[in-house]
Amino acid sequence: MGASLGQRLDRSLARLGTNLLIPPLILLIPWTQEVIDQLLFRGGWNLPMEPRGPFIGVFTAPFSHSGFGHLLANSLMFLPLSWLVLTKGRRDYLAVWLGVYATAIPVWLFWPTASHGLSGVVYGLLGYLLLIGWLERRPLSLLLSVLCLISYGGVLPSLIPLFSPAGVSWIGHASGFAGGMLAAWGMHPTTQPSDTSKR
Numbered sequence: 001m002g003a004s005l006g007q008r009l010d011r012s013l014a015r016l017g018t019n020l021l022i023p024p025l026i027l028l029i030p031w032t033q034e035v036i037d038q039l040l041f042r043g044g045w046n047l048p049m050e051p052r053g054p055f056i057g058v059f060t061a062p063f064s065h066s067g068f069g070h071l072l073a074n075s076l077m078f079l080p081l082s083w084l085v086l087t088k089g090r091r092d093y094l095a096v097w098l099g100v101y102a103t104a105i106p107v108w109l110f111w112p113t114a115s116h117g118l119s120g121v122v123y124g125l126l127g128y129l130l131l132i133g134w135l136e137r138r139p140l141s142l143l144l145s146v147l148c149l150i151s152y153g154g155v156l157p158s159l160i161p162l163f164s165p166a167g168v169s170w171i172g173h174a175s176g177f178a179g180g181m182l183a184a185w186g187m188h189p190t191t192q193p194s195d196t197s198k199r
Contacts, residue, residue, distance in 0.1 A: 008140045012087040019090060023082035027075055030063040030118060034071050043067065048116035049108050058101060058108050064116040074118040077152070081125035084144055088132070088187075095187050099179035100124035107175045115169035120176030123159070126152055127180030135188040 037045040047060035065071040085093050100121050107115075126148060133145025157163035159177055164170035 012140060015089055016083060016087045019086040020083065022086065022093070023079050027078065030065060030071055033063055034065055034068060038068070046116060048114040049104065050114040051112055052109060055108070058104050061104070061116040062118045062121050065118070070117060074122055077122045078118055078125070081122060081129065084129055084148065085125050087144070092128070092183070092187050095183035096124045096128045096180050097121065099183035099186070100176045101179070103175040103179035103182065107171055111171050113169070115172045117172070120172045123173045123176035124180035124183070127177040128184045131181045131184040132188070135184060
């Protein structure tokens with residue numbers, strides 16, 4: 001017999017309890033970078049993903065920001081969305097990061113402007129959470145998707161160039177969102193019950 005919604009929620013919260021420190025520890029990287037940047041380089045030490053620049057920029061861009069305001073705004077969304085994904089497990093969280101990096105590569109190859117910031121990962125986490133519920137069709141996963149749609153649906157228009165503020169890399173948001181959805185699609189088969197039908 002399958003686990004009840006309450007049992008699944010208990011398991012998800014137990015997984016989250018052991019993972020609560022992961023997102024704050026990750027945030028130590030961009031906050032340390034920004035403090036060093038502002039104190040020693042007066043905001044001139046950035047690590048963006050430049051068009052066909054060094055490939056390392058694909059990996060460093062999420063940890064580089066244009067100032068404390070930029071970093072704070074991303075951090076305030078990164079933490080809750082990270083914790084929500086971690087209720088599903090560390091593998092899902094890692095899958096989102098890998099999906100975001102994978103979809104950033106075409107942007108690095110073909111997009112004409114540089115970009116940086118954690119917002120691509122933020123949108124990746126959101127894309128995962130919005131899609132996983134509809135793929136799994138399980139009560140807890142659907143609850144996560146609906147909760148995220150209600151709480152964060154207001155940022156979705158920034159995926160469209162027309163509604164993206166000037167100076168904001170909408171393509172970074174869109175590619176991150178696609179990476180998160182790719183992660184949800186990739187993780188979905190591993191969460192399905194095995195076929196136990198009798199011959």
